Amino acid sequence: MSKHCSVLHYNAKFSRIAANILLKEMKESDALLHLLKVVAKNSRSGSTGVYETLNSQGRFSNSLQFHLQWAESHGQKKDLEGFKKVLDLARDRLVGKQSLENLESGFRDLADEYFPGDVDKLFSQMDDTNIIFKPLTPNGNQRKGRRRSSVAILQRAAASSNPTAVVSSFGPKTRTLIRPEFICRSDGYFGISVEEFRAAQLSDDQGGDMDITEMEEAHNPQNGQTRRDSGIVKNIFEPLKTNSDAVIQRMKEIEKENRRRKMSQIEEEQKSEKTLDDSLLDSTDDKRPRFHSPLAPAKTKSNVSSLRDKTIVLSSDSARSGTAADRTLGVDSSFTLENVHSAQKGGLSTKEGRTSSQKPEISFTETAYNEARALFSDTVHLKDGSGGEEDLTTAVKGKSPPVEESFDVLDDPDPTMLVHSEKRQSDVPSSGLNVVFDLESSEESPLLKSDEIEQIASPIEPHPHGADESIIMGNFFRRSGISAVTSTPMESGIFVSAEEFFGNSHANDVLKSKHEDDDGVFAMPKMPPAGFRRQSLANTTRTNTALSVKNESQNKGKSSSALEKDISVSDVLESDIRRLSIGGVENISQKTAEVDLNETTGESKRRRSEVITGMNPWDPSIRKKIMASVRPPTHLHEFEGICPKVQAMRDLTVSGENVQILTLIGQGGYAKVYKGKLEDDTCIAVKYEVPSCAWEVYACDQIRHRLLKNANADLVNISNNAVMQITEAYIYKNASLIFNAFHEYGTLLDLTNSVHDPHWMHVLFVAIQMARIVRSVHGTMIVHGDIKPDNFMITKKIDAELSSADVLDDYVIKLIDWGRSIDLASFRDSTFKGRAGTECFDCPEMIDGRPWTYQPDYFGYIASVVLIATGKYESLKVDGFSLGEYRLPAVIKRRLVIRDMLTEMIHQFLNIPSCNELPSWDAVIEKMESFWHANFTAVEWRSVVGRFNGAISSFATR
Numbered sequence: 001m002s003k004h005c006s007v008l009h010y011n012a013k014f015s016r017i018a019a020n021i022l023l024k025e026m027k028e029s030d031a032l033l034h035l036l037k038v039v040a041k042n043s044r045s046g047s048t049g050v051y052e053t054l055n056s057q058g059r060f061s062n063s064l065q066f067h068l069q070w071a072e073s074h075g076q077k078k079d080l081e082g083f084k085k086v087l088d089l090a091r092d093r094l095v096g097k098q099s100l101e102n103l104e105s106g107f108r109d110l111a112d113e114y115f116p117g118d119v120d121k122l123f124s125q126m127d128d129t130n131i132i133f134k135p136l137t138p139n140g141n142q143r144k145g146r147r148r149s150s151v152a153i154l155q156r157a158a159a160s161s162n163p164t165a166v167v168s169s170f171g172p173k174t175r176t177l178i179r180p181e182f183i184c185r186s187d188g189y190f191g192i193s194v195e196e197f198r199a200a201q202l203s204d205d206q207g208g209d210m211d212i213t214e215m216e217e218a219h220n221p222q223n224g225q226t227r228r229d230s231g232i233v234k235n236i237f238e239p240l241k242t243n244s245d246a247v248i249q250r251m252k253e254i255e256k257e258n259r260r261r262k263m264s265q266i267e268e269e270q271k272s273e274k275t276l277d278d279s280l281l282d283s284t285d286d287k288r289p290r291f292h293s294p295l296a297p298a299k300t301k302s303n304v305s306s307l308r309d310k311t312i313v314l315s316s317d318s319a320r321s322g323t324a325a326d327r328t329l330g331v332d333s334s335f336t337l338e339n340v341h342s343a344q345k346g347g348l349s350t351k352e353g354r355t356s357s358q359k360p361e362i363s364f365t366e367t368a369y370n371e372a373r374a375l376f377s378d379t380v381h382l383k384d385g386s387g388g389e390e391d392l393t394t395a396v397k398g399k400s401p402p403v404e405e406s407f408d409v410l411d412d413p414d415p416t417m418l419v420h421s422e423k424r425q426s427d428v429p430s431s432g433l434n435v436v437f438d439l440e441s442s443e444e445s446p447l448l449k450s451d452e453i454e455q456i457a458s459p460i461e462p463h464p465h466g467a468d469e470s471i472i473m474g475n476f477f478r479r480s481g482i483s484a485v486t487s488t489p490m491e492s493g494i495f496v497s498a499e500e501f502f503g504n505s506h507a508n509d510v511l512k513s514k515h516e517d518d519d520g521v522f523a524m525p526k527m528p529p530a531g532f533r534r535q536s537l538a539n540t541t542r543t544n545t546a547l548s549v550k551n552e553s554q555n556k557g558k559s560s561s562a563l564e565k566d567i568s569v570s571d572v573l574e575s576d577i578r579r580l581s582i583g584g585v586e587n588i589s590q591k592t593a594e595v596d597l598n599e600t601t602g603e604s605k606r607r608r609s610e611v612i613t614g615m616n617p618w619d620p621s622i623r624k625k626i627m628a629s630v631r632p633p634t635h636l637h638e639f640e641g642i643c644p645k646v647q648a649m650r651d652l653t654v655s656g657e658n659v660q661i662l663t664l665i666g667q668g669g670y671a672k673v674y675k676g677k678l679e680d681d682t683c684i685a686v687k688y689e690v691p692s693c694a695w696e697v698y699a700c701d702q703i704r705h706r707l708l709k710n711a712n713a714d715l716v717n718i719s720n721n722a723v724m725q726i727t728e729a730y731i732y733k734n735a736s737l738i739f740n741a742f743h744e745y746g747t748l749l750d751l752t753n754s755v756h757d758p759h760w761m762h763v764l765f766v767a768i769q770m771a772r773i774v775r776s777v778h779g780t781m782i783v784h785g786d787i788k789p790d791n792f793m794i795t796k797k798i799d800a801e802l803s804s805a806d807v808l809d810d811y812v813i814k815l816i817d818w819g820r821s822i823d824l825a826s827f828r829d830s831t832f833k834g835r836a837g838t839e840c841f842d843c844p845e846m847i848d849g850r851p852w853t854y855q856p857d858y859f860g861y862i863a864s865v866v867l868i869a870t871g872k873y874e875s876l877k878v879d880g881f882s883l884g885e886y887r888l889p890a891v892i893k894r895r896l897v898i899r900d901m902l903t904e905m906i907h908q909f910l911n912i913p914s915c916n917e918l919p920s921w922d923a924v925i926e927k928m929e930s931f932w933h934a935n936f937t938a939v940e941w942r943s944v945v946g947r948f949n950g951a952i953s954s955f956a957t958r
């Protein structure tokens with residue numbers, strides 16, 4: 001006991017002295033803040049007191065990091081008022097020096113963590129990417145989410161620069177405040193432009209400031225912690241619980257009623273558009289409602305970068321060991337305490353196995369040890385303390401005058417400073433990959449023993465794209481006891497010879513078996529016959545590049561549907577070889593997962609309404625089985641532990657790798673996406689999703705694999721440049737971290753918000769590239785399931801020097817977000833029924849309750865193109881009452897010369913007769929390309945490119 005007290009005392013005094021030295025010796029910097037944080041958290045008066053003291057001394061008043069740390073200290077105490085006070089203070093002090101977006105993103109993270117229910121009240125900025133797809137208000141207008149209009153943001157900034165200005169309401173039914181100043185002066189004073197006000201007025205008139213969450217709550221009180229792929233029905237209408245057919249019928253009726261009401265309004269609009277069109281009123285731009293883009297990709301300089309560049313070594317031992325913690329922690333190298341070293345002798349006993357050369361008189365707790373590591377540079381060697389407290393104090397005294405005793409220190413554990421001791425699953429007797437952890441799912445099937453593996457086969461209908469049946473991988477099996485799931489290849493799983501599995505009589509039996517029911521079939525194979533052999537790993541790791549070169553010449557010029565046929569036995573073989581343990585065993589119970597129920601990464605209210613009858617392609621247990629049928633990609637790492645928290649302005653250590661998390665760049669319905677920087681300074685996007693979503697990793701891997709299989713130059717090009725490639729994926733019990741290339745130029749939605757009244761070449765260029773990408777994805781029998789403009793990242797500028805043909809091959813967009821994808825190859829010829837898309841953004845088949853497969857993507861595609869062309873979200877809500885007469889209420893300007901072609905495509909894609917009569921991507925693309933080439937003019941194109949590139953450059957510099 002007395003020894004423990006002496007540790008505390010030593011630690012307290014040591015830290016206090018260190019803190020004061022730090023303040024005295026170091027310049028105000030993030031590194032210093034980092035160190036002070038260590039000290040502050042141990043303060044007896046609480047860390048808040050420390051920050052208040054620093055604040056009263058006028059220190060760090062211009063530091064965002066300081067305010068974040070201070071706010072966090074309030075968060076930890078659940079002190080909302082204190083949190084708000086610091087947030088307001090930060091806004092007052094820092095607006096003008098920081099963008100509001102940047103400023104708020106860090107606070108938002110903290111609020112998400114500590115005050116999840118109050119986030120909406122605290123922030124003026126919208127944090128979601130997909131506001132455009134939110135449900136409409138009853139009168140057909142779109143609701144806004146949390147972010148208020150840009151005017152509100154400007155007002156806030158203006159108010160802070162001129163607090164005495166009169167603020168009054170803009171008018172009845174509006175929350176937008178009007179300000180008398182509409183100027184921007186060089187002295188920093190600025191107001192709001194007339195145009196902004198007009199946009200805001202329009203937006204407010206449409207009820208734009210309504211809080212969507214309230215409405216959603218009203219519709220769907222159960223909406224909450226359900227992951228998207230749970231397949232759990234979230235009913236808008238009560239009867240759904242008991243009779244989904246009746247519900248779909250009821251939904252159809254309601255939809256029809258709504259549409260009927262809207263039709264007359266739309267027709268009037270169409271008429272007035274004609275008049276407007278004729279007079280080519282450019283002022284329509286001003287009236288056009290703006291879309292809220294995702295948080296803009298920002299070239300934010302890391303506020304923590306200074307930590308990284310410094311050397312952190314506690315003792316010579318730890319320096320040599322170069323642990324993850326060493327890399328995680330950092331101090332300013334200017335802070336050297338050589339004299340401390342000289343005042344000490346001996347070694348330090350640590351949990352990490354280092355032993356002292358002399359018997360230590362003072363031992364550190366692990367926390368204290370870690371903190372000390374954070375506090376001292378490589379020139380500081382902490383040894384056993386034979387000199388003890390006195391030596392240290394004396395040594396320090398020589399360098400620093402007596403210091404204020406502002407900080408009382410306790411020895412509390414600080415989980416944030418502990419090294420994450422994640423254990424790779426390969427190191428642990430594994431339970432298999434907890435690929436899908438569904439908090440609400442009660443459908444966790446018990447592990448299948450080998451003799452329990454059943455077969456439910458399906459009759460075969462021709463694949464709509466003509467893919468060879470042999471690509472179909474609708475046979476899953478799962479075995480108990482499959483070993484660890486890691487990036488390391490499985491040692492003990494069952495491997496199936498594809499020839500036998502797909503080509504022999506057994507396979508044929510499987511393929512010819514009956515449907516389990518009419519609603520679709522999820523096929524599982526019989527146990528593979530004896531003699532199935534494990535494929536050599538060398539084969540499995542054969543690079544796709546080799547494949548791509550091999551047949552490139554033969555395949556060049558083949559259409560995608562022709563190529564689908566080429567995905568035959570050999571393709572399946574490759575896929576088959578890749579059979580894996582991913583999802584092989586699932587025994588993560590809700591009890592053991594320790595999931596923080598308050599934490600989600602997406603919008604607090606989910607926006608999808610899933611009402612599926614029959615087979616649910618997002619069913620987690622089905623997904624698990626599908627994943628269990630392939631070998632996991634090498635970049636997938638699974639951990640048994642809980643995911644480290646990801647927050648802007650903090651470092652993250654995963655699997656020994658340190659990632660600086662710079663800023664929040666987007667928040668979709670399910671995940672938060674951060675910009676991060678790796679140790680080699682590469683920027684990446686880190687998709688942090690709670691609960692974890694391994695499916696996205698599977699889908700991306702399969703797409704890439706199947707695209708490259710074709711060895712067609714265009715498909716290889718698309719695979720490499722136009723489809724998301726995951727570089728690393730970390731799957732934890734409660735969350736997943738997916739790393740992929742960071743794209744600074746924003747999304748097609750950002751572009752749409754920025755380029756008003758786009759030129760036809762702009763629209764057609766993007767439409768062709770999008771169509772080619774979707775075609776190639778469908779060629780692999782995968783449905784993306786969430787095609788929309790904010791799921792296309794812009795990857796680079798258009799090269800104006802390229803010819804009209806080459807520029808189409810030079811992809812500048814990339815399809816991301818595969819969390820909603822469906823691997824139709826695994827479902828044989830099943831179709832699905834019911835709706836599960838974004839509310840008010842469902843395809844007609846979902847609305848009607850007709851069967852669908854690829855239709856959501858056709859709809860998502862055409863709706864996206866229409867949005868890009870018109871810039872109006874009102875254009876996206878399906879009108880019409882029955883097949884043949886569905887349409888979008890799009891008002892496409894006559895001067896957009898591709899109007900007729902678009903109108904035809906809208907009709908075609910919305911009125912797909914059946915799953916066997918899908919529109920031909922080849923034909924559609926050919927038509928668009930013919931128009932492109934026939935009407936291409938270099939001069940106009942240059943101007944279009946200039947506008948396009950100019951707009952995306954502005955995102956990059958934000």
Ligand SMILES: Nc1ncnc2c1ncn2[C@@H]1O[C@H](COP(=O)(O)OP(=O)(O)OP(=O)(O)O)[C@@H](O)[C@H]1O
Nearest residue numbers: 129294666668669670671673685741742743790817
């Ligand atoms: N690689 C990237 N580089 C830059 N920004 C990105 C990247 N990936 C995603 N983002 C941003 O994050 C947003 C959300 O990403 P994503 O669509 O993957 O999340 P989600 O939660 O699955 O969204 P959704 O609601 O569409 O399902 C994107 O719209 C985009 O703005």
